Structures are given as C-alpha cells and as structure tokens.
Amino acid sequence: MALQLYDTLTRRMQPLVPQHAGKVGIYVCGPTVYNWIHVGNARQLVVFDTLRRWLARTGYTLTYVQNITDVDDKIIARAQEENLPAEEVAERFLAAFLEDAAHLGVRPPDAMPRATQYIPQMIALIATLIEKGYAYAAGGDVYYRVRRFPEYGKLSGTRIEALASGARILPGEAKENPLDFALWKGAKPGEPSWESPWGAGRPGWHIECSTMSTALLGPTLDIHGGGMDLIFPHHENEIAQSEAAFGAPFARLWMHNGMVTLSGEKMAKSLGNVRTVHELLQRFSGDALRLFLLSAHYRTPLDFDEHSLEQSQAAVRRLKTTVQNLSFAASHAVQxxxxVAEAAKRCIRRLETAVSAALDEDLHTARAIAALFDAVHEANQLLQEGCGAEAAAQLVTALEDTAALLGLEGWAGQTEALPAEVDALVRERAQARMKREWSKADALRSRLSELGWTVEDTPLGPRVRRRA
RNA sequence: GGUGGGAUGGCGAAGUGGCUAACGCAGCGGUCUGCAAAACCGCGAUUCACGGGUUCGAAUCCCGUUCCCACCGCCA
Known part of the structure; x- marks a missing residue:
C-alpha cells in the first residue's frame, strides 16, 4: 500500500506520484513574520513536518521548501507602530518563529527562501506575465488580469461570476476589474521599496510563492501545502500566475490542513483570539503540544483548549514512562x-504494520497514535510478565522509532546517569529499606523528590527517573 | 447567498454495511507494594444530533430536520 493523499484540486484521494521517481519536491507557505506564531500556525508546521518524516522513512529523497514572507503590509504596519525598520521587525519574528518551531520538533526546511531575496526574479516573472497579456501596469501598481485565465477558481471550486458579484475596487486602486490582484505595489512614502520597470515598489504576496517555488523546485511542484484558508485567494492566485507564465500544472497535489479553532471560532491574528506557541511553551512541553496537534486528522477542524493539551501531556507521560521502564528492564541482564520474546516481536510487527497503514492513508496520525498506544499497552503487559532484556530493548527501539515518526523524540529511553548526590541518596535509601527502616526510606524518597527525582521500587531494584 | 466540512461515552478522538463501537485522558473497584509510584485486571456509550426509509443486518447508504464551523477583504 503506497501513500495516498487527499488532493484539494481533484477533491479525492490520490496516490503520490512524483515527477521523478523517489524524489519529492514540496513547497509549503510559511509565515509572515510580524508576530509570534500561534497554535494554528503550529498545526501547519507539525502536520507538514510529519509528512516529511513519513516520506523520508518510506525512502523518498525530498526537498522541502518553506518560504518566509518578510515584506508585507502587516510587517510594515507593525514597524510603524513600534517605530522600527520593517527589516528589524521581520528579523525579530523570524528568530522567534524558528525557536518555536524547534521546540515543536519541527526540522528546519531544506530551503527557506525569503521574499526580499528574490525581488529580481519576481520582477522578471511579472514582466513575463505582462508580455503574455496576463498582467498590466496601472498607476504605479501591476495587476494580474484574472479574466484572462479561464481556469481561475478551479482550486477553490468557485466561479469567476460568483466572486465578481462581491468584489469591489478600493479607492486608489487602478484595477481593470475588481477581481484583479496586485503583483507589484507602488511604494508609498516611508515604505521599503525596490526599483522596478514600473517604478519603486514592492511585490504582492502571491507572486513570491510562484517565484520562489519555481526557482527552487521548478515550475511543477510535487506537493504544495498550506492552511485551508489559503486556498482562496492565495493558492488560486499562485496557480493563475504560474500556469499562465510557465504553461505547466503548478502542483501535482494540493494539501491543506484544517483550521484550529478556539471555543469553536477560528483562531486568527485578525480576530485577536490567538494563543501563541511561545506562551504555551511556558507551561506545556513541545511534545504535548505536538501530540495534541496530531491527535485529530489534519483536515478536520481542531478545537484548542487547555484541557485537551493537559490530556496530551498526560499521554506523552505514559509513553515516556513505558519507554523508560522498558529501558530499565533492558539494562538489567534478565533472561x-x-x-514473551515472541510476543514482543509480534507486538512490534503489529505496530509497524498499523502505523504504516495509518500514515499511508492520508497521513492519518490519529490512528497512528492509537497504534502506538496499543503497543505501549502490550509492552506494559509483557513487562509485567517478565520481559527479557533483549526483547525490552527491541520494544524500546520500536516505540522510539514510531514516536520519532510523529516527531516525539529527544527523550531517549536509555536511563540517564544519575548525579553523584542522587545516586548516593538512592543507595542510602536501599540500605534503609533492607533494614526495614521505613520512615527513613520515606524521608529519603521525599528528599529525592525535592531534588526532582522519582524513585520506584521494583523487583529489579530501585528505578529512578526525573520527576515528570 | 455560493462552496466545503462537521455532530460518536464526562472530555479528546477513531470507526464509512456485519467480530463484544478503537485509542488517549479523567473516574470507580481490584492486583502488586512496608507504604507508594508505575503498571496490570475489571467497570463505564444497549448506543453513535433528530425523524423517517433501504437492507437479513447501518454510527456507517438514501431522504428530511436541527445545530455548528470554515472560505468567498487580511489570516496557517
């Protein structure tokens, strides 16, 4: 069974068939760096990072490109508010974005082009569109002539006529038609700008993605992704630009993740109901947030609330505890x-089969997580029955591999070396227990707890771990 | 208005014709333990928004109803 993904354009599941066998080029629309990222942005990051991990695991070589919009109205507005250069605002929030992404276990993209680095290429693309009659300069701006592109609306399933009824031309715009969108915006005083054949200005938002994706991945992408709210107009416009300019399908597969809502309403910066990742990471682990984001299928809406996040935190704890307990068993030479060893092997096979089937079916992380916890349960049963060191080690590897596929990693199961002080207290407590000095043993356990360590008494001896 | 997506135990969330409706969290009872912890065992939806229908059989298919959300200016 090969990977099937839901394609927004054809509205059905499609097998992933890249242009070049074994290689996948993915372009995902990244953030506009004018603010901290919120849970909705995080979902997109985590979903597509998980896609990358699964593709890599199944043997694809991928080129994953995510752009950074570092020049735009919102950045300029923020810069003016704070009386800073726009560049500095972009720089600051880009750094914050990268930090948040790292905490979520999101690996850096293979390329992270920034709009301001591709101005000449964008100008060239706009010039091409003008030459071909798909764009026109007017009043210092350049607009895309939507009516010239008959397929406009194919991605979002809207007809030009339906869109036209609601669209209006704003004062100051010299559009031929209300639906036309800006490829180049003439500079207003005090705004960052670049020279162009149409005068000083800056690029429109949509043109950057057409330009940078083509520069890095060619005119046809294997997968283009983003949030569902980008389907219209952003991705629709990208298609219009790219297909008009290059005459090739822009993307072979379109993936869009569902929105995160807060109390049932879409979380959006413009609605002011955002919860930033930065803020949540003060109180929840990146793993918990990540598991929460993957706990529902990526195309369904996901309602954020802290209670759910707490539940995910508890689930992560169970997973980690089991891996640690298995590692503990693995570090004791028990036959x-x-x-039981056979059962462990069966458990691992079932886990791998189930996870693979789940992820192959439109990246069904919720089912993959369920399979992971099925295995956790079985592993605990085996541990109870007396699991040998070798089988325990195999289970650790299998659980960690699966968790890593979901981006939960870095808390390696191997028992970490105890600080000398902690080790001494553990030994002292073991002595006290041998002499049945329970109150002393309990006092030492409390002391260890204060130092941040949990000690559990098992038939194999004291099991020590960092307090959760 | 146009176009999409939803409604499953206390909570989150799988399941799209047929094993006792996954999995996680929370709760209750038990086992293990000096006491714990972790874990294990057991209990919990006679039922899948509501009303009809198709079928030997439906949470799953059809019709109708109610409610909710997203996109149609910016937004992941």
Missing part, C-alpha cells in the same frame, strides 16, 4: 521467557 526472559521465550514466549
């Missing part, structure tokens, strides 16, 4: 029952 297990052959039957």
């Amino acid at each position: 297990g029952e052959p039957a």
Whole structure:
C-alpha cells in the first residue's frame, strides 16, 4: 500500500506520484513574520513536518521548501507602530518563529527562501506575465488580469461570476476589474521599496510563492501545502500566475490542513483570539503540544483548549514512562521467557504494520497514535510478565522509532546517569529499606523528590527517573 | 447567498454495511507494594444530533430536520 493523499484540486484521494521517481519536491507557505506564531500556525508546521518524516522513512529523497514572507503590509504596519525598520521587525519574528518551531520538533526546511531575496526574479516573472497579456501596469501598481485565465477558481471550486458579484475596487486602486490582484505595489512614502520597470515598489504576496517555488523546485511542484484558508485567494492566485507564465500544472497535489479553532471560532491574528506557541511553551512541553496537534486528522477542524493539551501531556507521560521502564528492564541482564520474546516481536510487527497503514492513508496520525498506544499497552503487559532484556530493548527501539515518526523524540529511553548526590541518596535509601527502616526510606524518597527525582521500587531494584 | 466540512461515552478522538463501537485522558473497584509510584485486571456509550426509509443486518447508504464551523477583504 503506497501513500495516498487527499488532493484539494481533484477533491479525492490520490496516490503520490512524483515527477521523478523517489524524489519529492514540496513547497509549503510559511509565515509572515510580524508576530509570534500561534497554535494554528503550529498545526501547519507539525502536520507538514510529519509528512516529511513519513516520506523520508518510506525512502523518498525530498526537498522541502518553506518560504518566509518578510515584506508585507502587516510587517510594515507593525514597524510603524513600534517605530522600527520593517527589516528589524521581520528579523525579530523570524528568530522567534524558528525557536518555536524547534521546540515543536519541527526540522528546519531544506530551503527557506525569503521574499526580499528574490525581488529580481519576481520582477522578471511579472514582466513575463505582462508580455503574455496576463498582467498590466496601472498607476504605479501591476495587476494580474484574472479574466484572462479561464481556469481561475478551479482550486477553490468557485466561479469567476460568483466572486465578481462581491468584489469591489478600493479607492486608489487602478484595477481593470475588481477581481484583479496586485503583483507589484507602488511604494508609498516611508515604505521599503525596490526599483522596478514600473517604478519603486514592492511585490504582492502571491507572486513570491510562484517565484520562489519555481526557482527552487521548478515550475511543477510535487506537493504544495498550506492552511485551508489559503486556498482562496492565495493558492488560486499562485496557480493563475504560474500556469499562465510557465504553461505547466503548478502542483501535482494540493494539501491543506484544517483550521484550529478556539471555543469553536477560528483562531486568527485578525480576530485577536490567538494563543501563541511561545506562551504555551511556558507551561506545556513541545511534545504535548505536538501530540495534541496530531491527535485529530489534519483536515478536520481542531478545537484548542487547555484541557485537551493537559490530556496530551498526560499521554506523552505514559509513553515516556513505558519507554523508560522498558529501558530499565533492558539494562538489567534478565533472561526472559521465550514466549514473551515472541510476543514482543509480534507486538512490534503489529505496530509497524498499523502505523504504516495509518500514515499511508492520508497521513492519518490519529490512528497512528492509537497504534502506538496499543503497543505501549502490550509492552506494559509483557513487562509485567517478565520481559527479557533483549526483547525490552527491541520494544524500546520500536516505540522510539514510531514516536520519532510523529516527531516525539529527544527523550531517549536509555536511563540517564544519575548525579553523584542522587545516586548516593538512592543507595542510602536501599540500605534503609533492607533494614526495614521505613520512615527513613520515606524521608529519603521525599528528599529525592525535592531534588526532582522519582524513585520506584521494583523487583529489579530501585528505578529512578526525573520527576515528570 | 455560493462552496466545503462537521455532530460518536464526562472530555479528546477513531470507526464509512456485519467480530463484544478503537485509542488517549479523567473516574470507580481490584492486583502488586512496608507504604507508594508505575503498571496490570475489571467497570463505564444497549448506543453513535433528530425523524423517517433501504437492507437479513447501518454510527456507517438514501431522504428530511436541527445545530455548528470554515472560505468567498487580511489570516496557517
């Protein structure tokens, strides 16, 4: 069974068939860096990062490109508010974005082009569109002539006529038609600008993605992704630009993740109901947030509330505890029952099969997570029955591999070395227990807890871990 | 208005014709333990928004109803 993905354009599941066998070029619309990222942005990052991990695991070589919009109205507005150069605002929030992404276990993209680095290429693309009659300069701006592109609306399933009824031309715009959108915006005083054949100005938002994706991945992308709210007009406009200019399909597969809502309403900066990742990371682990974001299928809406996040935090704890307990068993040279070892192997096979089937079916992370916890449960049963060191080690590897696929990693199961002080207290407590000095043992346990360590008494001896 | 997507136990969330409706969290009872912790065992939706219908059989298909959300200016 090969990977099937839901394609927004054809509105059905499609097998992933890249242009070049074994290689996948993915372009995902990244953030406009004018603010901290919120949970909705995080969902997109985590979903597409998980896609990358799954593709890589199944043997694809990928080129994953995510752009950074670092020149735009909102950045300029913020810069004016704070009386700073726009460049500095962009720089600051780009750094914050990268930090948040790292905490969520999101790997850096292979390329992270920034709009301001591709101005000449954008100008060239706009010039091409003008030459071909798809764009026109007017009043210092350049607009795309939407009516010239008959397929306009194919991605979002809207007809030009339906759109036209609601559209209006704003004062100061010299559009031929209300639906036309800006490719180049003439500079207003005090705004960052670049020279162009049409005068000083800056690029429109949509043109950057057409330009940079083509520069890095060619005119046809294997997968183009983003949030569902970008389908119209952003991605529709990208298609119009790219297909008009290059005469090739812009993307072979369109993936869009669902929105995150807060109390049932879309979380959006413009609605002012955002919860920033930065703020949540003060109180929840990146793993918990990540598991929460993957707990529902990526195309369904996901309602954010802290209670759900707490539940995910608890689930992560269970996973980690099991891996640690298995590691503990693995570090003790115990000979297990052959039957248990066999059961462990079956458990691992089931896990791999189930996860693979789940992710192949439109990246169904919710089912993959369920399979992971099925395996956690089975592993705990085996541990209870007396799991040998070798089988325990195999289970650790299998659980960690699966968790890593979901981006939960870095908390390696191997028992970490104890600080000398902690080790001494653990030994002292073991002595006290041997002498049945319970109150002393309990006092030492409390002391360890204050130092941030949990000690559990098992048939194999004291099991120590960092307090959750 | 146009176009999409939803409604499943206390909460989150799988399941799209047929094993006892996954999995996680929370709760309750039990086992293990000096006490714990972790874990395990057991209990919990006679029912899948509501009303009809198709079928030997439906949460899953059809019709109708109610409610909710997203996109149609910016937004992941």
